[in-house]
Amino acid sequence: MADRGGPPAAAPLPGDWPARPDLSLALNRMGGFDWDLGSGLLHLDPVALGLLDLRPEEYDGDPAGLAPRVPLFEAARLKALAARALKGGTATGGAYFRVRRRDGSLRWTYTQAHIRHDPTGRPLRIIGIVRDARHELAEAAARSDLDAGRGRLTGVVERTAALLSRAASVEDVLDVLRDEEAFGHLGAVGVVLGVVEGARIRLVAERRAGAYVPALQYTRVADAYPMSEAVRTERPLFITSRDEFRSSYPLLWPHIEPLPVSAGAYFPLIAQARPIGVLGLLYPRPGDIGHEQRDLLLAMASGIAQSLQRAMLFEQEHDLAEELQQAMLPRRIPEVPGALTAVRYRSARLGRSVGGDWYDVLPLPGGRVGLTIGDVQGHDTDAAVVMGQLRMALWAYTSEGHPPETALARASLLLRELDTERFATCTYVEADLSSGTLRIVRAGHLDPLVRRVDGGCEWIPVAGGLPLGLSAEFTGPGGPGYPVTTQRLGPGETLLLCTDGLVEQPGIDLGESLEALRQSVRTGPAALPALADALFDAVEDRTGGDDRALLLLRRDGPS
Structure with missing residues (x-):
């Protein structure tokens, strides 16, 4: 007979008993993390990623990748808590925080962590768990919403x-x-x-x-x-x-x-x-x-x-950078017998950026004067340096007696040889103030504008060439140069040269902007300095990130 007083036969134990710690954590929706303070990398296991509603391919170990799921105010609070624990030498700590799910809802989560230190007491890693805390914080969430x-x-x-x-x-x-x-x-x-x-x-x-x-x-x-x-x-x-x-x-x-x-x-x-x-x-x-x-x-x-x-x-x-740019511009504009001049320059303040706009007035023998305006590609100190080099090169070439087309061709070759990978637009005018003859060359720049004594005002169509630097690259030193356009400036008439920062603005057709400038010049003040100020004041509030340069010359000599 069976022994009725004995204990029942024990049931066989499961093969995976007792459960591994990772299985216990996963079944209870507890994920793990390991934050290496030296490298800054934060490892999250699959369960932790799930609690944060992140897919594995969306997270590369950079804590910044948690920004879409941890609201800014929660991240700031957790960062402050961690900093206080690290500074105070605390070994363990915990905190509740909210996670923003993909649908935009907020869900309470809890984290518990342990700080590991080296033998000298320097913190090395923060190791801990993250778990769902929706149910236990229902009352706290309601209180927070009312706060x-x-x-x-x-x-x-x-x-x-x-x-x-x-x-x-x-x-x-x-x-x-x-x-x-x-x-x-x-x-x-x-x-x-x-x-x-x-x-x-x-x-x-x-x-x-x-x-x-x-x-x-x-x-x-x-x-x-x-x-x-x-x-x-x-x-x-x-x-x-x-x-x-x-x-x-x-x-x-x-x-x-x-x-x-x-x-x-x-x-x-x-x-x-x-x-x-x-x-x-x-x-x-x-x-x-x-x-x-x-x-x-x-x-x-x-x-x-x-x-x-x-x-x-x-x-x-x-x-x-702006001081460097100003140092590259002429320190003074020389007086020109037989003419009045006015120049203006304004840098568009965009953080650390500056431009490469420039102007120059170059007295030449025989009652002539050279007028230059240009713009080097880019908005940085390199553009300002290249601008200074080009301005001085044109000054040297014209002082040596080279005609406008040769001076511009040499400047283009120089820019190419500087190996800056920059190009520049430029208009150069050689004006004979005794006769009013203008010899104009243009390298990818805006045409000049003339205000007549009879009240008329028009753009001078100038046959142009490629911007400086590009012409040398595509045509070589023996290729096509810069054609010369000849015009006449009468007594009392005003010549305007400017860079595109004075006319271009985002969302506005360039033709409309050019016409607006023409009308402003036509109806502007008679005095040259007042006209220059009025043209600049008219575009003071424009949006856009370009510098502006302006050069005006009025002929006062005999016809």
């Missing part, structure tokens, strides 16, 4: 980031601070921005509540001001009461006392490991700023710092 304050702050960060991404100058960055949609929801009654200049801080912008005080436009980094302290320590500074303003910063207190200010937050603007400025926010109510709000403000300050540094570098580089 209008947080929504406003995240909106500020997102809008600020969008505006800063388009900032191309320091003034553009300052305009972000003045943007009501970006900063109007911060709850601050004052926003101030200071730029570090050596051992002092210069206040460059303020908005609201009279936060700007002329006496504080320049302060020293060593002074006992909160902005100075934030720069010295390179750490954010939070002031939570009026008493703290009064006791800790007596130099500032007389300026704060009449304002509706009871708290303040000051953030150093750090770029390339050094403070370049400081952002100050003044609040009407006392109290501490929560960690989440601090993290968002830190992220915003970081974006302002990067944009401010980029804009400052762009402006410095542009100024240097």
Whole structure:
């Protein structure tokens, strides 16, 4: 008989028992990641990619590839948490964050991580898991949706980031601070921005509540001001009461006392490991700023710092390039017996770009004068250098007595021999001021324009050749050169030479622009300098990225 009191026979165990850790994680929708701090690469396993709604082919290990799935305000908060953990030597940590799915919906996710250090304590890797947290955070999600304050702050960060991404100058960055949609929801009654200049801080912008005080436009980094302290320590500074303003910063207190200010937050603007400025926010109510709000403000300050540094570098580089370009232009225009001249030049400020436009007036023997205007291809310092070389070459060739067609052909060959891969357009006019005879050659440039004494105004059709550099490439030194067109300029008549920056603009037919310029010259002021100013002022607000150069000559000699 069977032993009825014995235990039942044990069932056979599954062949894969116990389950492997990766199987346990996968079945419970837990993915893994490994972030190598040295290389910056972030590995995500298939489950983690699925939780982030990313396909394997959409992600190459660069954390920047997560931008479509991790909203900006969540990324800023996670970045701040990671930085705080790394700086404080924390070994483990976790955080909830939201993921934007392909359909645009937001889904709560949780991450838990461990920081691995080398024997010296330097952090090497962050290894952890990511899991679905939709159900456990239903109540927290509802509370977050009702938290209008947080929504406003995240909106500020997102809008600020969008505006800063388009900032191309320091003034553009300052305009972000003045943007009501970006900063109007911060709850601050004052926003101030200071730029570090050596051992002092210069206040460059303020908005609201009279936060700007002329006496504080320049302060020293060593002074006992909160902005100075934030720069010295390179750490954010939070002031939570009026008493703290009064006791800790007596130099500032007389300026704060009449304002509706009871708290303040000051953030150093750090770029390339050094403070370049400081952002100050003044609040009407006392109290501490929560960690989440601090993290968002830190992220915003970081974006302002990067944009401010980029804009400052762009402006410095542009100024240097523009100085080089100006040095390549004539330092003065010589007086020409028998004629009046006027020149104008304006660089289109586009970051670090400059152009290769130039003009020149060259006195020649026998009462003659050479007039040159041209434009080297490109918008950089190379274009400015090539422009200077061409201008001096034409000056040398004409001074040696070469006729216009020969001078232009030699300049074209020179440009080809410089091996710059650039070409240039140019119009050269040799004017005999005693007879009014004009001998004109053109290399791919605009025709000259003449205003007659009877009120007429017309473009002079000039037989042209290829741009300088291209003519030497396609025809060689013995090939076709530049045909000469002969015209006459009567007493009191005005000759206009210009570059295409004065007429071309995006979306407008060139013929319409040329006709508009002709009408402006025809009806413009009689005085030459006033006419030059009027022509430039008429196109001041045009969009487009080209420089503008203008040369006017009026013959005053006998017919």
